[in-house]
Amino acid sequence: xxxxxxxxxxxxxxxxxxxxxxxxxxxxxxxxxxxxxxxxxxxxxxxxxxxxxxxxxxxxxxxxxxxxxxxxxxxxxxxxxxxxxxxxxxxxxxxxxxxxxxxxxxxxxxxxxxxxxxxxxxxxxxxxxxxxxxxxxxxxxxxxxxxxxxxxxxxxxxxxxxxxxxxxxxxxxxxxxxxxxxxxxxxxxxxxxxxxxxxxxxxxxxxxxxxxxxxxxxxxxxxxxxxxxxxxxxxxxxxxxxxxxxxxxxxxxxxxxxxxxxxxxxxxxxxxxxxxxxxxxxxxxxxxxxxx
Ligand SMILES: CC(C)(COP(=O)(O)OP(=O)(O)OC[C@H]1O[C@@H](n2cnc3c(N)ncnc32)[C@H](O)[C@@H]1OP(=O)(O)O)[C@@H](O)C(=O)NCCC(=O)NCCS
Numbered sequence: 001x002x003x004x005x006x007x008x009x010x011x012x013x014x015x016x017x018x019x020x021x022x023x024x025x026x027x028x029x030x031x032x033x034x035x036x037x038x039x040x041x042x043x044x045x046x047x048x049x050x051x052x053x054x055x056x057x058x059x060x061x062x063x064x065x066x067x068x069x070x071x072x073x074x075x076x077x078x079x080x081x082x083x084x085x086x087x088x089x090x091x092x093x094x095x096x097x098x099x100x101x102x103x104x105x106x107x108x109x110x111x112x113x114x115x116x117x118x119x120x121x122x123x124x125x126x127x128x129x130x131x132x133x134x135x136x137x138x139x140x141x142x143x144x145x146x147x148x149x150x151x152x153x154x155x156x157x158x159x160x161x162x163x164x165x166x167x168x169x170x171x172x173x174x175x176x177x178x179x180x181x182x183x184x185x186x187x188x189x190x191x192x193x194x195x196x197x198x199x200x201x202x203x204x205x206x207x208x209x210x211x212x213x214x215x216x217x218x219x220x221x222x223x224x225x226x227x228x229x230x231x232x233x234x235x236x237x238x239x240x241x242x243x244x245x246x247x248x249x250x251x252x253x254x255x256x257x258x259x260x261x262x263x264x265x266x267x268x269x270x271x272x273x274x275x276x277x278x279x280x281x282x283x284x285x286x287x288x289x290x291x292x
């Protein structure tokens with residue numbers, strides 16, 4: 001197959017009918033085309049970009065299934081497995097692909113081939129009522145250089161229980177992500193008033209990592225959110241997110257997003273409660289050779 005434009009157009013249409021927030025399908029400008037033939041002779045494809053990221057071999061697949069769902073995904077993953085059989089794969093490697101979260105038809109083949117849903121891009125569109133449990137005693141303010149020590153202590157305290165960070169690919173939790181830092185303070189007898197922190201940024205199609213994921217326009221981005229483990233379940237996280245939405249609204253941003261792990265049930269429950277729902281799910285298999 002030399003020209004996948006028919007598949008791209010049909011896939012764009014299928015995705016739009018699944019979820020109106022999905023952007024048109026785009027084909028990365030580099031990679032090898034994998035082609036698979038379905039039972040009735042129709043062809044589907046996938047663009048495979050094999051690259052090295054932070055010393056790790058990444059096999060990134062962009063499925064081009066046209067208007068086919070699970071049957072197309074099954075065929076393309078089989079073609080990917082056949083391709084892996086022909087190439088030596090290092091132990092430090094990963095297969096990765098992003099797929100619309102609402103495409104339930106593809107879940108079975110993805111799981112059957114050994115891929116795991118490690119990450120979701122959660123989106124919130126328009127105003128949702130302020131979290132009713134947002135604690136009135138929580139004050140949210142922009143952090144300053146004087147807060148650096150307290151923020152570092154909070155991150156250290158939260159780290160062991162931050163399951164999210166062990167599940168989410170490092171590139172998505174990059175400490176160098178852009179944005180402004182905010183902190184939540186609550187009354188405390190421990191002498192440590194810092195209850196939580198968040199980093200806020202803005203994202204659009206030209207932001208690295210978002211090119212094929214977002215429709216046109218600017219999005220408020222909750223880059224990082226962390227609540228002191230001793231102060232969870234008391235409305236601190238909800239107060240921080242409500243403050244983030246206020247910041248975004250003042251900047252004219254009606255839509256916001258965040259990365260979270262669907263495998264971290266408490267975090268997923270929290271984000272859904274804040275009005276976020278998954279747009280894309282990132283599926284991965286580590287090492288790449290474990291793909292079935
Ligand atoms: C996720 C996190 C930010 C939540 O902060 P929090 O201060 O405990 O959350 P809140 O008390 O404000 O809860 C807000 C809402 O989420 C729900 N929620 C929070 N934690 C939950 C849990 N473990 N299970 C189910 N629901 C939960 C609350 O019930 C509440 O809903 P309500 O309005 O009906 O009462 C916090 O647990 C945390 O820092 N976790 C580790 C880091 C992390 O996962 N960050 C997110 C990146 S993936």
